[in-house]
Amino acid sequence: MATVSRYINHRETVSDEIVNRIRPVMQELNYVPLVAARNLASRKTGIIGLLSFTVEYGFFGPLVTGLEKTLKENGYNLLVATYPPDHNDEIAPPIGPHNADGVVVFSNTLSEERLAEWYGMQFPIVLVHRTAPHSLPIPCVNVENxxxxxxxxxxxxxxxxxxxxxxxxxxxxxxxxxxxxxxxxxxxxxxxxxxxxxxxxxxxxxxxxxxxxxxxxxxxxxxxxxxxxxxxxxxxxxxxxxxxxxxxxxxxxxxxxxxxxxxxxxxxxxxxxxxxxPTEEVGRVAGQQMLNVLRGQPFDCMTVLPTEVVIRQSCGCCQ
Amino acid sequence: MATVSRYINHRETVSDEIVNRIRPVMQELNYVPLVAARNLASRKTGIIGLLSFTVEYGFFGPLVTGLEKTLKENGYNLLVATYPPDHNDEIAPPIGPHNADGVVVFSNTLSEERLAEWYGMQFPIVLVHRTAPHSLPIPCVNVENxxxxxxxxxxxxxxxxxxxxxxxxxxxxxxxxxxxxxxxxxxxxxxxxxxxxxxxxxxxxxxxxxxxxxxxxxxxxxxxxxxxxxxxxxxxxxxxxxxxxxxxxxxxxxxxxxxxxxxxxxxxxxxxxxxxxPTEEVGRVAGQQMLNVLRGQPFDCMTVLPTEVVIRQSCGCCQ
DNA sequence: CCGGTTACAGTAACCGGTTACATTATTGCA
DNA sequence: TGCAATAATGTAACCGGTTACTGTAACCGG
Structure with a gap:
């Protein structure tokens, strides 16, 4: 059992002989590890949450695209929940330490107390379009406004x-x-x-x-x-x-x-x-910062992505 | 332990005395059940997946709104993954029986073989904007085109x-x-x-x-x-x-x-x-059908939501 | 040829809940 | 009063992996 686990996770070298013994059996059994069991044993969920104040905003699509792409490439799945302004932050948010390895927050509803609590328990957080309280050195991703x-x-x-x-x-x-x-x-x-x-x-x-x-x-x-x-x-x-x-x-x-x-x-x-x-880029960077935090690598507390004025017609130009 | 579990899940009656003993302790310990452990023991994840061919389409926001609302009200979370046409369906999809209790499919990329396989293992599926193969009696939600x-x-x-x-x-x-x-x-x-x-x-x-x-x-x-x-x-x-x-x-x-x-x-x-x-309604109905399947209740194999022609100006009317 | 290291495989404890079953306390009825 | 039925609680097996630790064989330099 342990050897199979090691093989699947590529954690240690497994001899070719054993690999050749494992592989066909996995094929035959159509074996897919049960995520819940790995989660429990490894104390990781492989899930990153996105807590968004809305999903209707035009912003949302590209943000998810960038975020999901980065996370998927690194073996994480994206759990999405809305956290609108009328939500009561007293009760536990739908996504948090109990069911995710980290949360990207795109909502003002999540209170600073909650942020501090999570930060205190080392739960990875990345803020997008929101600045962290000074006392919390967590990554924030914004655009230049x-x-x-x-x-x-x-x-x-x-x-x-x-x-x-x-x-x-x-x-x-x-x-x-x-x-x-x-x-x-x-x-x-x-x-x-x-x-x-x-x-x-x-x-x-x-x-x-x-x-x-x-x-x-x-x-x-x-x-x-x-x-x-x-x-x-x-x-x-x-x-x-x-x-x-x-x-x-x-x-x-x-x-x-x-x-x-x-x-x-x-x-x-x-x-x-x-x-x-650059909305999609916001998602990508947020994902990357999340990965950095998860891996204990250095991250930027504040990323400000460049924006650019685009002159078209509604101002009166280019008639 | 068992009694606490029963209390939390409201599965059986627990005497008031015990409840009064449990509650303050839970408060004090800030106790939140670990989802992974419940998942493993109960063989449920509390997660419904959404496999979408894109998240950029204007359709996506309202769909997620409707879906997420219905699911959240019933204790489920929404896992989102894109499954674009260039995705190889040979390898297991990012969401499936291994990490969700059911999947809402809004993508043609997921092959009929995969659908049949999942159906065969009793894994709940709901199709939106797609019709199921005749041999598979699974819920489909469409709009009247x-x-x-x-x-x-x-x-x-x-x-x-x-x-x-x-x-x-x-x-x-x-x-x-x-x-x-x-x-x-x-x-x-x-x-x-x-x-x-x-x-x-x-x-x-x-x-x-x-x-x-x-x-x-x-x-x-x-x-x-x-x-x-x-x-x-x-x-x-x-x-x-x-x-x-x-x-x-x-x-x-x-x-x-x-x-x-x-x-x-x-x-x-x-x-x-x-x-x-009625896109948001599509999401709501898809969510409801998913709940029906999960609960073993009867469901509709085909829901066609009504649409309505809206005459405005781009056709030449109402000038 | 030997002690020590290395490389891999095997064993079993453990993750934190759920739930089948056993136990105890209470109630109802003859 | 006694016994069966019922309700509430306790006990422990179990979910399916991961991982620390142990065991074994091959390999190495002296």
Missing amino acids: KTASFKLVEHLIEEHGKKQIIFMRPSGYQEDAHSRELAYKAALKAHSIVFDPNLIIGGNYDQGAGRQAMEEFLANNPPSFDAVFAGDDDLAVSVISALQNAGLRVPEDMAVVGFDDQRFARLFVPALTTVHA | KTASFKLVEHLIEEHGKKQIIFMRPSGYQEDAHSRELAYKAALKAHSIVFDPNLIIGGNYDQGAGRQAMEEFLANNPPSFDAVFAGDDDLAVSVISALQNAGLRVPEDMAVVGFDDQRFARLFVPALTTVHA
């Missing part, structure tokens, strides 16, 4: 002479969104534009309902703005839809820009001016 | 006088696409339009590259068509993009319709005329 957002807003101001720019907060309002908002304010300030708090809208809407936010805003305000910086592309698209419904032309009357450069961004009409975020 | 597609094409013919309608095959070319194509041909026939095989294009392109397919087609052919039925909304959007790039207006010069009614469909400009497919 500020510089790109700053440049994007600057583009609206400098190239298109926009002065009254709305910032629309994405629903869920993750950390990313906050950084983008800060950069937006910084860009205004750098160009001596007074920040108007009334021009920050959204934040508490369901997915895809940037349209609703925009419609409500239009209903209550005369169009006292000339551009919209939507916190992500999903939002940008629905904002454009709302504006056009209201009889405004994009980009002629109103510039709209987004963030993420999701798949449809280049296909939309008008093609979205946005910021390209 | 034919009637809706027929009506959609009929709409193009009757309301908009279209006669040369392209059908664009989605990449991957799942069963759904085939049904839609058949319905397309049927609709042509019903209106005495001769089917032109040159008007079937696409099928082998990467995601989002309906644009490429369209561009190639345009390059080789003068626009000898007046409408496009794209096999799904992803494709429809990229087709529209390609047409507009080529100087054609949609819907004035060319009608384009899709299938799925993905989230962005109503937001796109022009808003997509398409067929609404």
Whole structure:
């Protein structure tokens, strides 16, 4: 038994003779080791969890692609669970030390106490699009939000002479969104534009309902703005839809820009001016950092992947 | 030990006295049963797998939402793995009897032999967007493709006088696409339009590259068509993009319709005329059928969820 | 030729629960 | 009151691997 185990796991050398004895029998019996038994004995599950605040966001697909690829190549499976904002973190999360070897967290719902608890028991964690508390040296993978957002807003101001720019907060309002908002304010300030708090809208809407936010805003305000910086592309698209419904032309009357450069961004009409975020790469890097932690190898506490402003048509360029 | 186990699993009645003795200790010890141990002893994993040919498709998010919700409510976790067409089904799939209690299959890559093998060993399977071989009475969950597609094409013919309608095959070319194509041909026939095989294009392109397919087609052919039925909304959007790039207006010069009614469909400009497919419901039903199989309860071998034609602008209506 | 190392194979404890079965306490009824 | 039936709890085998440790044979240099 032990020898077969050693053979299967390639842990120690097994003589050719024995191998030749084992292999045909395995074939014949169609033998596949029972994962549960290995798990119990080895105290490992071969599973990495992904705790995500949603799976609907356009971001999710590429993230999983990158993550799953990296993990699968290294013998791990991916367990997926949503952990939406309304989830109660008092009760144990669906994925944790009891059923996984590590968890990638893409959710603000998981409390810092829980993170600290897991960190304390040496349970591997990787955060994506979220920063760890200072006291916890765990890997975080983010995209560069500020510089790109700053440049994007600057583009609206400098190239298109926009002065009254709305910032629309994405629903869920993750950390990313906050950084983008800060950069937006910084860009205004750098160009001596007074920040108007009334021009920050959204934040508490369901997915895809940037349209609703925009419609409500239009209903209550005369169009006292000339551009919209939507916190992500999903939002940008629905904002454009709302504006056009209201009889405004994009980009002629109103510039709209987004963030993420999701798949449809280049296909939309008008093609979205946005910021390209390397989402699949986020997944790959998160997977790699997780592997590093699992193997006790050094890892980066903070990875910031580069982003790039992509100028297309929705800002008014390239007509 | 046994009593604690019984208490935790609520399998048999445990006296209040013992419960009051167990509970505080569990609290104090922060006790969480080790899943691997329960798995080994109970010969169950509490995990349902999802084998999907891709996770990028717009379909994926809602499917997972519905599936995960149903499963989580019943104490199961969701293990996700891609099983793309280039995957070799000779080697054991990443998810199977060795590490899950059942698998939801959304991929053509998993061979019928494998299905038969699993069925033979009583391993629960649910197929989504795929039909089981006749010999295997396992649950399949599909959406109604034919009637809706027929009506959609009929709409193009009757309301908009279209006669040369392209059908664009989605990449991957799942069963759904085939049904839609058949319905397309049927609709042509019903209106005495001769089917032109040159008007079937696409099928082998990467995601989002309906644009490429369209561009190639345009390059080789003068626009000898007046409408496009794209096999799904992803494709429809990229087709529209390609047409507009080529100087054609949609819907004035060319009608384009899709299938799925993905989230962005109503937001796109022009808003997509398409067929609404209840994707999240597919996930829920698939989850429910899986539960039925797991519990030995009766299940439906074929569920066809209703779809509905949604007329918007890309066909030429509602201008 | 011998003691010591090396390479491999075998043995059995162990991982942490579940569950069949045995045991004890309680209840119901003649 | 006594005995069978029932309910609650305890005991220990078992799930199927991994791995520390033991045993054995081949190999090595002196």
